[in-house]
Amino acid sequence: MNTTTKRPAVPAGTARVITAAGALATAGSTLLAWTYTSAYPGNLTVYGYPGGLQLLTLTSGLITLALALAALGVKGLRWLAPAGTTKALRLSALAGLGTTWFTVVSIAATLGGLVHLEPGAWVAAVASAVPVAGAFLLPDDTRAPAAARELGSWAEILIIVAAFGAGLYVITYGIDTEYGELFTGYLITVGLTAAALSKSGLIARLNALTAKHRTVTIGAAFAAAAAFPFTQTSDQYTSVAANILIFATVALGLNVVVGLAGLLDLGYVAFLGVGAYAAALVSGSPASPFDVHLPFWAAVLVGATASLVFGVVIGAPTLRLRGDYLAIVTLGFGEIFRIAVNNMDGSSGPNITGGPNGVPNIPDLVILGYDFGQPHVIGGITLGRFANYYLLMLVFTAVVVLVFARANNSRIGRAWVAIREDETAATAMGINTFRLKLMAFALGAALAGLAGTVQAHVSYTVVPEQYLFAGPVPPNSAFLLAAVILGGMGTISGPLLGASLLYLIPAKLQFMQDYQLLLFGAALILLMRFRPEGLIADRRKQLEFHEDTAPPTVPDQKTPDETAGLTKAGA
Template sequence: MTNEATLPLEAEASASAGLSRTALLYGIIGGSLLTVVSAFLAWTWTAEFPGDLTYYGSPAPIQFVSLAGAVLTLLYALSALGVKGLGWLAPTGSRKAIEFLAVGNFLATGFTVVSITVVLGGVVHLEPGAYVAFVGSLIPALLSLKLPDDSHKAAPAKKLPSWAEILIIVAVFALGLYVVTYGIDTDDKEPQLFVAYLITVGSAALALLKSGLLDRFSAITAKNRQVTLIGSAAAAITFPFIQQSGDTYTLIAVNILIFATVALGLNVVVGLAGLLDLGYVAFLGVGAYAAALVSGSTASAFGFQLPFWAAVIVGALASLIFGVVIGAPTLRLRGDYLAIVTLGFGEIFRIAMGNLDGTSGPDVTNGPNGIPNIPHLELFGWNFGESHNVGGIVLGAYANYYFLMLLVMALVILVFARAGNSRIGRAWVAIREDETAAEAMGINGFKVKLIAFALGATLAGLAGTVQAHVNSTVVPENYVFAGPVPPNSAFLLAAVILGGMGTIRGPILGAALLFLIPAKLAFLQDYQLLAFGIALILLMRFRPEGLIANKRAQLEYHDEETTDQAPADLATAKAGA
């Protein structure tokens, strides 16, 4: 029985805790407002720092990033206070979201202030705006760590009319397109801006995930699949039309699409069938070399030119044949032995392409010099090497290849989705989970694995045919196990693991991050592999299932956290498998 004398004390303690939480939130709001104000002040008096932070009333791009982080922190703090109209921001609680946003904004802002000091040579180069920004971002970061946990199960979402859900989807895709374009378009001469952008976007993504808002949006997209697909396609098609710098950054987008397409092909082998392939980039090279040899290059040993559709078929078939030839004798191996053999195949391919120079072997690939001068594609009278005026907007050559790669990726996604949900796809998953048990149930393990290997090789060869024309040259050094420039086998495998094995969106996200970050942070090239290794260690520690994982993987890696809801989640995972 509860002692009545203790009730006033409990009420007083509760009121004190509530007051403390309210005071903390007001402090976070105050600090966020200071950061907002600082974005309109000068942070340094000299224009020598990249981005020119000397203006009052007009935030520079890096100040705009700090401003965006502060506004998000402010909104979530107001939501935690119970401000009417903002409760939808945190269906499962706002404490973790505020912490991620506040700490992330402090890291981004503090990084900028420290960069100014280091680049210009001392704190004397800081203007008052930089001090205001540093202190203003530090206050919410410290106070957010003291907030009591308010995590709770999300209440049922309010039912919205169809038109409102469609508007939400359109708005989110438009905002996502703007955020992605902002990151890709950052000036390569301003690496500090891209680092601050990465920190802010990463912390915002974690905040949205922890607050339950992403789950709410996923539920809306699941109810409106057709609208979601149309919105995704529209956002992707719009990208080249909003580029302010012509083809400068469209080329990055094209290479990301190529990298992501090849990663999806590898995802069939690794993510669905569970086969560790360390020489997968060789299949990309087979497709690229095959297309280069039949595309009319002046250095081609064949001396003839096929139309593009025929070159695509040649590249895909060549990769398919190599996949079967390599897979047939090796897929009877398992685990580390299979990995070693595939790694050897990748190295054999690179060395062989370098030796087919007419001296060490037949004159087929021009040896280490590769096959240069691959002509641009021409499809239905549309020359991919020329700029075109579409609706008054000039699209450069790489925009043509960008649209072509969108079609190729759409085809690969369709093949991956259909194969993964088919009978053979379920057999792949069974082999991945337990090959012995799968074979005991009547599955022909060797046949199933060979089909996965051949399909993955074909998809890689398909992407290789486009890559050969985009780069206009093919050389053996582009197809190594590990190197400073992706795609290579190590980065392809990392893209699948980082994004989430067995999913569609995961490898696309992983490939985009692993290509974009090295492209934007070239000054860290000497430490790229070190940073890469550290990132993988952190990923394995905190999110081993990848950034975007399916339900099954989440339950496997976090079963201790989901014991109470396991029956419901298992049913969901079974339904989505």
């Protein structure tokens, strides 16, 4: 006789109440002191005023509370979770638990023991575990995603503007973090919260709104990005943001080659170097052997053209190769470029690039009387040197995004995707694969050269060590490729996000400098296992890697006219 009894399940309503109560307790615990000494950064010793990592725990607790109230059916909050709340609650509760427990452990490890914890830290540790337990007691959501309620155009536009405003605040907070512990907690909170909002369906709902109001979305995105320097009081963090934009723009150019055309280029950073050296040599540097000082627009054309020419010269004899053979050849080109500019010092070769010393003392830009090297007061806010170059690089990023979007949606872009998916089949369809691959290679090289012209002026000096295959400081070829894969190949926002993470994490976590290749390699392995399409994937990649969860519709189904146009593009 079987005497095993089945344990009664906790009612869903009770689990939701437990989750909501735990989230409220987690948020309330941040009003207590977590340690008695200010030796730990962030000043967690004040009662009634959260600071440092406590603010991240407070944010996670409030978001979990909002989702729990939405699960309880509170009117006005169900809009937050059209796809269900269970998975979102679990991830959001884990964000609070992870941030809180990281803080408690970090305090003990930094100050030398648990004795340095105040009772508030113990309350927070216990309270943050309650919503996790409640969320995992909830049954899985089985209902279909709720249809979005029709809103007025003005309300939808306000939601888009508010979303970009919140995004600006979150990004600014991450860049402005002053110490490694806070940035680590920021990564835990933002990463798990973003996943929670994705599972809730809120991000998909926002994406639908941005697709509906594309013009407003583009304007809001550019305005939010342009507002970043005006939130800073010095150039300390604006310099990081300017370099992130350079890295992200180059990664987006590589996305043309790798993400659209499917060409594995391991020497792409050389094209960035060609553009930077070409612009440096004609921008009036005293170290340049050419007595030339072209205006900036002309230097940009020189840098982009030089990179484009190198792309054609290198691509013409090598693009008949495929796969690993092409990767090896492009890797060789990157090393040849670095060695060549290192030897053009007047001793081992002609005196052109200055050899190991590079081209120093590149003058600051002056465009229409606006000196980028001098601070300027705009609207009562002082913009320093890096803020000026950040705004200039933002314009270049917008140009590269426009070029990528136009190319991706054109007949040539569809032909590139066909080549990426199956080059043999594309050839059988009549596509001139060699010509189109050469076009992708040349376009990607030109976009990298475009960014290189600004990089040369931002860094003042161009040296060969900046253009390695894998080095301690991005951008380099390995990190550029990792940014494209991590963010999501073939998308616009994916490489921008991937490049931002890969630049910002080593800049904020100095202890990772000696282990970054190991850690990023492990991160890529985990990414390939759990999300092979990247952090931000296009619809085709999602269907390719997750066929079991794909909707019963076939995306990008081509009409006969589009098929004829695809063939015409490769003719």
